[in-house]
Amino acid sequence: MTVSFRQVTKRFADGTTALDQLDLDFELGEFVVLLGPSGSGKTTACRLLAGLETPTSGRIEIDGKDVTEVPPRFRGIGMVFQNYALYSHKSVFENIAYPLRIRKLPASEIESQVKAVAGLLRIGDYLHRKPAQLSGGQAQRVAVARALVWEPAICLMDEPLSNLDALLRLHMRTELNRLHRKLDKTFVFVTHDQEEAMTLATRIAVLKDGRLVQFDEPRAIYRRPANRFVAEFMGRPAMNTIDGKVEGGVFRGGAIVCAVDCPDGPVTLGIRPEQIEFADAAAPGAVQLTVDVKEAIEPDTLLIFQNNGGAAVTLRTQKNCDVIEPGQPVGLSFPKDALHYFDAATGLRLA
Amino acid sequence: MNRSYKTLAIGVLACVLVLALTPYVWMLLTSFKGRLDILSPQPTWFFTPTLSNYPAVFIDKEYLPLVYNSLAISLGSTALSILIGAPAAYVFARTDFAGKEDLFFFFLTTRMAPPVSIAVPLFLFFTTLGLTDTIYAVVIAHTSFNLSLVVWMMRGFFAEIPKEIDEAAMMDGRSKFGAFVRVIVPLAAPGLAATAVLCFILSWNEFLYAFILVAFEGRPLTVGIPGLITPHGTLWGQVAAVAVVATLPILVFTFLVQKHLVRGLTFGAVKG
Numbered sequence: 001m002t003v004s005f006r007q008v009t010k011r012f013a014d015g016t017t018a019l020d021q022l023d024l025d026f027e028l029g030e031f032v033v034l035l036g037p038s039g040s041g042k043t044t045a046c047r048l049l050a051g052l053e054t055p056t057s058g059r060i061e062i063d064g065k066d067v068t069e070v071p072p073r074f075r076g077i078g079m080v081f082q083n084y085a086l087y088s089h090k091s092v093f094e095n096i097a098y099p100l101r102i103r104k105l106p107a108s109e110i111e112s113q114v115k116a117v118a119g120l121l122r123i124g125d126y127l128h129r130k131p132a133q134l135s136g137g138q139a140q141r142v143a144v145a146r147a148l149v150w151e152p153a154i155c156l157m158d159e160p161l162s163n164l165d166a167l168l169r170l171h172m173r174t175e176l177n178r179l180h181r182k183l184d185k186t187f188v189f190v191t192h193d194q195e196e197a198m199t200l201a202t203r204i205a206v207l208k209d210g211r212l213v214q215f216d217e218p219r220a221i222y223r224r225p226a227n228r229f230v231a232e233f234m235g236r237p238a239m240n241t242i243d244g245k246v247e248g249g250v251f252r253g254g255a256i257v258c259a260v261d262c263p264d265g266p267v268t269l270g271i272r273p274e275q276i277e278f279a280d281a282a283a284p285g286a287v288q289l290t291v292d293v294k295e296a297i298e299p300d301t302l303l304i305f306q307n308n309g310g311a312a313v314t315l316r317t318q319k320n321c322d323v324i325e326p327g328q329p330v331g332l333s334f335p336k337d338a339l340h341y342f343d344a345a346t347g348l349r350l351a
Numbered sequence: 352m353n354r355s356y357k358t359l360a361i362g363v364l365a366c367v368l369v370l371a372l373t374p375y376v377w378m379l380l381t382s383f384k385g386r387l388d389i390l391s392p393q394p395t396w397f398f399t400p401t402l403s404n405y406p407a408v409f410i411d412k413e414y415l416p417l418v419y420n421s422l423a424i425s426l427g428s429t430a431l432s433i434l435i436g437a438p439a440a441y442v443f444a445r446t447d448f449a450g451k452e453d454l455f456f457f458f459l460t461t462r463m464a465p466p467v468s469i470a471v472p473l474f475l476f477f478t479t480l481g482l483t484d485t486i487y488a489v490v491i492a493h494t495s496f497n498l499s500l501v502v503w504m505m506r507g508f509f510a511e512i513p514k515e516i517d518e519a520a521m522m523d524g525r526s527k528f529g530a531f532v533r534v535i536v537p538l539a540a541p542g543l544a545a546t547a548v549l550c551f552i553l554s555w556n557e558f559l560y561a562f563i564l565v566a567f568e569g570r571p572l573t574v575g576i577p578g579l580i581t582p583h584g585t586l587w588g589q590v591a592a593v594a595v596v597a598t599l600p601i602l603v604f605t606f607l608v609q610k611h612l613v614r615g616l617t618f619g620a621v622k623g
Contacts, residue, residue: 013447052518072521079522085515089537102524146523 001028001063001153003049003186008058010044010210018044020210021058026203028153031180031187033197036207037233045207046158046190051075062154078147079156082163084139086131092142093118093127099150117149120179137168144179154186161196173199194234198222206230224340228347231270231340237302237314240276242269243344244310254310256287258334262341262350270340273302273316281331288329289313294321303330375598382591389587408589409596414575418596421571424486424561425554428493432550435494436501437543441531443502444509445517455506458499466496470563477564486569492560497550504549508542509535548608552601572597 005024011017019041026032034042047053048060051072059068067075078099086095093114094101100110118124121141131139140160147155157176161169177200180187191197197204198218205215206229214226225231231239244253246267251260253269260269279286289305292312296302301321305313315332324330341350381389383400409415443455473492474483482488512535520530536543558573565574576593579586 050518050522052521071526072518073524073526077522079519081515081519083513083515085513085519087516087519087534087538089540098520099523146519150524 001186002026002061003154003188004059004061005045005048006059006061008045008048008055008060010041010048010053011056017210019048019055022210022212024205024212024215026186028186029184031189031200031202033201033204034188034190034207035192035194035197035204035233037192039209040207041210042190042192042207043158044210046156046188049154049188050077050079050156075154076152077154077156078150078152080140080143080147080158080160082159084131084143084163086139086142086146088131090130091127092123092129092131092134095131095142096127096145096149099146103150113149114145117145120148120182121145121175136164137172140164140172141175144176148179148183148185152185154188157187157189159190159192161191162193169196176200195236198234206233224349225270226349228268228270228342231342235272237273237316239270239272239340240311240313241342242271242307242310242313244269254307255289256307256310256313256334258287258339259285259336260339260341261336266344267350268342268344268347269334270342271334271338273314275335275338276313276315277333277335278317278319279331279333281329283331283333286331286333288331290329291324291326294324294326296321305330305332378591378594381587382595384588384591386588404588404592405596408579408586408592412579412589414572414593417570417572417575417593420486420569421555421573421597422600424489424493424569424571425551427486427490428497428554429547429550431490431494432497432501433543433547436498437505437536438531440502440505441509441535443506445514455502458502461499462496466559470559473560474563482564484565484568486565486571488564489557489561489569489571492564493554493557497553500550500553501546504546505539505542508539508546511542512538545608548604551604555597555601 003024003026005022008019008022009017010019022041022045024045034045036042044053048055051067051070055068059066061067062075087098090098096114096118097110100113105113114127115124118127121144123138123141123145126134126138126142131142134142140163143160144155144157147157161172164172173196176187176189180200187200189196189200201218203215204218204221206213206221206226208229214221214230216224221230222234225234225239228241232241242253242256244251244256244267246252246260246262246264248264249259249261251258251262251267251269256269258269260267281288289307291303292306293304294301295304299318300316301319303315303317303321303324305315307313342348343350380396380398382404383402384398385401385403388395388398409418443451477483477488477492480488482491516538517527517530517535520534521527525533555571556573561571562574562577565571570578572593576590576597579590579593
């Protein structure tokens with residue numbers, strides 16, 4: 001079973017283009033995360049797949065069948081909403097049972113299926129409660145249970161964790177990971193949190209301004225970002241991007257000078273904060289920068305350096321930085337194999 | 352809240368209560384008075400009560416079917432208004448379309464003209480249809496003003512329900528209409544009940560349209576009362592008896608739903 005977006009464009013009545021010619025294919029059993037900042041079209045893509053919106057042009061196919069005009073109830077898709085959207089007048093049991101009631105299953109079967117999925121999500125003790133009596137995390141589980149109880153092939157989740165507090169969010173993330181491994185289902189998960197995307201996804205689709213920027217495994221997206229936007233969006237703190245110029249294999253940008261494998265001309269150099277190394281200022285290829293701010297987020301330390309008017313450079317290390325104070329110069333080196341090169345004009349990855 | 356403020360508030364409320372309730376209490380007393388007590392130049396709180404006014408008007412004058420007419424008209428008009436108005440309000444709450452707010456305002460404008468200005472056109476209209484002197488004419492006439500009330504109040508109630516609830520119902524397997532009928536309507540039930548009660552009261556109390564459209568067969572209680580003003584004098588005791596019976600359902604309904612009624616009115620007004 002595959003899901004395909006074919007040249008899908010969605011324009012809203014007010015003229016905004018939410019999605020611009022999206023092409024995306026994924027397989028059964030994947031955990032696809034649609035990732036992007038607000039306004040990137042990730043929620044629109046999810047709602048189009050659900051059938052809650054109709055594309056302005058293009059087609060959506062499930063298993064090779066065109067479902068573009070098929071109403072939601074015939075698509076075989078379950079969905080979890082950001083605000084849970086539980087039926088407040090029904091008990092938790094009835095909320096979960098509702099998709100089965102609509103399908104007119106016999107009562108005994110409904111009972112056993114609801115109990116099974118409630119057990120899976122560890123909400124078996126709350127079945128008699130009303131949604132108003134649940135905590136955020138419990139309501140979230142009920143919403144997931146309702147989306148899964150009738151065993152749809154695909155389960156959509158539109159920012160399901162963003163209404164939970166930080167601790168609970170981590171916990172639910174683990175639960176979802178466990179659930180995905182246990183059930184042979186396709187999950188499509190919308191989020192703006194790159195960490196959630198990295199931990200949950202089998203593949204991440206990064207969207208920006210309604211366009212697909214990169215679609216790959218989390219590792220590949222982190223290690224080989226397709227452009228400057230992805231590089232800066234993935235990873236916290238963000239990848240350092242330094243605008244400068246290459247002349248004869250040497251890059252210069254602000255106070256930074258380092259050897260590169262890159263043809264001459266303007267270029268944007270990228271390096272992850274944890275890949276910048278301390279170096280003796282006298283050593284060949286070392287650069288001296290002044291510490292602007294020091295943030296100790298144990299066990300890591302973030303050092304933010306000034307770069308002669310250019311964008312600040314951030315370093316992340318687990319080394320002991322107790323003796324380093326703001327205002328102090330520090331010798332750094334930029335290992336060649338950790339560098340990323342982006343086109344200075346388009347931001348696209350070079351090589 | 353400090354004490355003097357509270358005392359003042361209670362004082363004001365008491366004054367309003369006395370002003371509002373005195374005529375009602377007077378009417379209640381009148382319905383139990385004999386003709387002499389009623390016409391006595393010295394009004395009195397104490398008299399020998401009689402029950403004769405009630406059978407005199409409801410049995411002898413055959414006013415009992417009027418209660419049935421009033422009920423049929425009010426229930427019919429309420430049902431019709433909700434049936435047409437609630438789906439319309441739902442569309443107003445959920446869908447965007449060109450001219451939406453203008454159309455919404457148009458519903459309100461139907462209530463801006465003084466009722467008497469459309470009384471004659473209405474009469475001609477129903478004469479053409481051959482519906483005059485039937486309760487159907489009154490049901491339709493009352494629906495014309497109750498409909499705008501339903502649309503205005505229910506839009507607020509529906510808008511209060513997150514639209515993800517409709518969408519969740521659709522993902523769970525309902526059609527768009529199914530989601531409205533099976534999920535949204537039950538969720539909006541308190542608001543729907545408040546709106547229905549208000550429609551019922553407005554229709555139950557209405558006099559002008561009913562008076563113009565029906566004369567005999569389909570008369571509701573409100574139209575029955577002027578029939579007691581005879582060339583030989585006004586039968587005040589019977590007028591009061593009919594009025595007491597006419598106010599009973601309103602009292603009962605208001606007590607039953609007053610909580611929802613206040614909430615319904617304020618939400619409808621603010622959020623509409």
